[in-house]
Amino acid sequence: MELRDLRTLIGIAESGSLSGAARKLNLTQPALSASLKRLEDELKVQLVARHSRGADVTEEGKFVLQKAYAILHDVADMTTVAQDLIEEPIGDVRLGLPTTVAGGITAELVHRLCTRHPLVRLHVIEAMSGVLVEQLQLGRLDMAILFDIQPMAGLRSEPILIEEPRLLVSGSHELASRKQIRLDELDQLELVMPSQVHSIRGLIDRISKSEGVSLKIIADVDSFPGIVSLVQKGYPTIFPTYLVREHIERGTIAAIPLVQPRIDWTLHLATRQDSVRPRASLATARLLIDLCSELVVNGIWPGRLHPRRAP
Amino acid sequence: MELRDLRTLIGIAESGSLSGAARKLNLTQPALSASLKRLEDELKVQLVARHSRGADVTEEGKFVLQKAYAILHDVADMTTVAQDLIEEPIGDVRLGLPTTVAGGITAELVHRLCTRHPLVRLHVIEAMSGVLVEQLQLGRLDMAILFDIQPMAGLRSEPILIEEPRLLVSGSHELASRKQIRLDELDQLELVMPSQVHSIRGLIDRISKSEGVSLKIIADVDSFPGIVSLVQKGYPTIFPTYLVREHIERGTIAAIPLVQPRIDWTLHLATRQDSVRPRASLATARLLIDLCSELVVNGIWPGRLHPRRAP
DNA sequence: TCTTTGATATAAATATTGTTTATACCTAAC
DNA sequence: GTTAGGTATAAACAATATTTATATCAAAGA
Incomplete structure (x- = not known):
């Protein structure tokens, strides 16, 4: 089947005759x-009843006609999308970022976006991964960085990079000089962690359970500065290192790689796909991915590029 | 644009190369x-990045691809609909009928449907026109007979016949022998009527207001048998005559045509258009329209066919 | 009633368009 | 370097949609 014939049917329906449609x-x-x-x-259905004064769409034809309109409407949509994609990006983009990511890239991203695409207005919403997924599905966000996302209708997601969280201890901690540490060694420590609504906590819980290690988590702290100060006071945590980079450089916090098992997760950029004017989203996504890749390649953001991004 | 090229794009996306898609x-x-x-x-957009190891859909291409899938999905839907239309009707049909219609046609409709399309199960829901519209929109009904409907998304409606309500008075009433009556003559009468949620009442109210006639409606009665017995007790009403046919023949109720202004309304059959398997609906609609037309032509149902049905 | 008008159907010729064949070229992998 | 697997291009070819020309039909009007 081809669109040509659907256009024919619509033409006949609208003009009431084959000759009229032909004109x-x-x-x-x-x-x-x-x-x-x-x-x-x-x-295999008669769609049009021909008679000497013109032609009428049959009852059956009307059902088919309805679908034909829907199809050609979508085709028009498609060309609109394509048009939009080749024009200068303009409009609002609502970007959701998890806490552990937002702090490190927001400023630079906004700066680059202003320079490259001055007509795009960026709204950054910082929240937990779970919240971001919801907001995306509700249409309140255009895109978001998420952890280990599963495919969802209307969303397209692309892996960006793989992060390895580390054990963070204060610089004066007895473990501070360790080059690596096994998960089962942690059962002696009094840890602080974000609560289970954060995906990192869910991951750690799953892994420690499957490894048969019981961690002593003495407090659930859903605050990044809170966790940092607790680490410095002697309560270790397992956390991505990006945002504590300065502390590590100053030596006030040590970041010890976890081995056996190795723990990592993938950061994805998930984008809504239903927009009819997606160019602003697309431009932002590109800048965002470029920025993240750059930070990783330059070693500023500890992690490695996803194989699909750096072959 | 033709579907051929959309299929090509999808093929390339799924196989990762032009040659693969070609195969x-x-x-x-x-x-x-x-x-x-x-x-x-x-x-005017590059959709696919070709390289020596195959071809990747570009970011822009993915937006277009998404639409292409939607379009071809709808095309598949359309062929399903068409297939369905030529097969033996089967399935459930939920039909909504206003009170003044249901009593007169339900039995015969069910009988004919059982005979002609034994695989179709009919559910008849009797309710007020306003309720039926709601239920249709909510998808709880497949079709309904409605009064003076306005076009709505997802519904197709077809005029069936034009009814003229009459003034019903008891056989012994002083007006019982009148051949016709003007609306302004009714201001002396103590009338009963259905409440304003019924479309007939809304129509009468609008007309009497625009004609400057104030009717004395002494009770709102939302019950058909209730109204009939009130008419017989001496309280006239304005109502379609179909359901009181037997009373009229026995002379216990007289039906007097209203003139100046003439009052009428059109009964439409409204059908949901979003079904993927519409043949049962279609078959039922046809039997229903045939039945109504028959009743009107034979004079059993007072009214006249809509011009579009009887040219 | 006969003719005219405006519609659709059909067949053959034509034009357009998509497809194949043949070939060149490119790049990653061996 | 050679090979394998991919894409691009041009010309020949095939398929198919379109036009031209004609036949047919039914309703409206003389």
Whole structure:
């Protein structure tokens, strides 16, 4: 089946005759006749009742007609999308970032976006991964960085990079000089962690359970500065290192790689796909991914590029 | 634009190369290449990045691809609908009927449907017109007979017949022998009527207001048998005559045509259009319309066919 | 009633368009 | 370097949609 014949059907429905449709579509009447016949033969339904004063769409035809309109409407949508994609990006973009990511990239991203795409206005919403997924689905966000996302209708997601969280201890902690540490060694420590609504906590809980290690978590702290100060006071945590980079450089916090098992997760950029004017989203996504890749390649953001991004 | 090229794009996306898509679509690689070029030229966007190891859909291409899937999905839907239309009708049909219609046609409709389309199960829901519209929109009904409907998304409606309500008085009433009556003569009478949620009452109210006639309605009665017994006790009403046919023949109720202004309304059959398997609905709709037309033509149902049904 | 008008159907010729064939070229992998 | 697997391009070819020309039909009007 081809769109040509659907356009024919619509033309006939709207003009009430094959000849009328032919005039409207700049074709001859036999061409219309043949086109309609093609469609009817393919669907094996009589769509149009021809008579000497014109032609009427049959009851059956009206059902098919309805679908034909929907299809051609979507086709028009598609060309609109394509048009939009080649024009200068403009409009609002609502970007959701998890706490552990937002602090490190927001400023630079906003700066680059202003420079490269001055007509795009960026709204950054910082929240937990779970909240971001919800907001995305509700349409309140255009895109978000998420952890280990599963495919969802209307969303397209792309892996960006793989992060390895580390054991963070204060610089004066007895473990501070360790080059690596096994998960089962942690059962002696009094840890602080974010609560289970954070995906990192969920991951740690799952892994420690499957490894048969019981961690002593003495407090759930859903505050990044709170966790940092607790680490410095002697309560270790397992956390991505990006945001504590300065502390590590100053030596006030040590970040010890975890081995056996190795723990990592993938950061994805998930984007809503239903927009009819997606160019602003697309431009932002590109800058965002470029920025993240750059930070990782330059070693500023500890982690490695996802294989699909750096082959 | 034609579907051929959209299929090409999807094939390339799914196989990761032009040659792969060509194999899958039973075409040669240059044909695919040309098809893709056509699409890209038309949309003026590069959809696929070609390289020596295959081809990747670009970011822009993914937006277009998404729409392409939607379109071809709808095309598949359309063929399903068409298939359904030529097979033996089967399934459940939920039909909504206003009170003044249900009593007169339900039995015969069920009987005919059982005979002609034994695989179709009919559910008749009797309710007020306003309720029926709601239920239709909510998807709880497949079709309904409604009064003076306005076009709505997802519904197709077709006029069936025009009813003229009459003044019903008891056989012994002083007006019982009148051949016709003007609306302004009714201001002396003590009337009963259905409440304003019924469309007949809304119509009467609008007309009497615009004609400057104030009717004395002494009770709102939302019960058909209630109204009939009140008429017999001496309180006239304005009502369709179909359901009181027997009373009229026995002379216990007289039905007096209203003139100046003439009052009428059109009964429509409204059908949901979003079903993927509409043949049962369609078959039922046809029987229903045939039945109504028959009753009108034979004079059993007072009214006249809509001009579009009886040219 | 006969003619005219405006519609559709059909067949053959034509034009367009998509497809294949043949070839060149590119790049990653061996 | 050679090979394998990919894409691009041009010309020949095939398929198919379109036009032209004609036949047919039904309703409206003389």
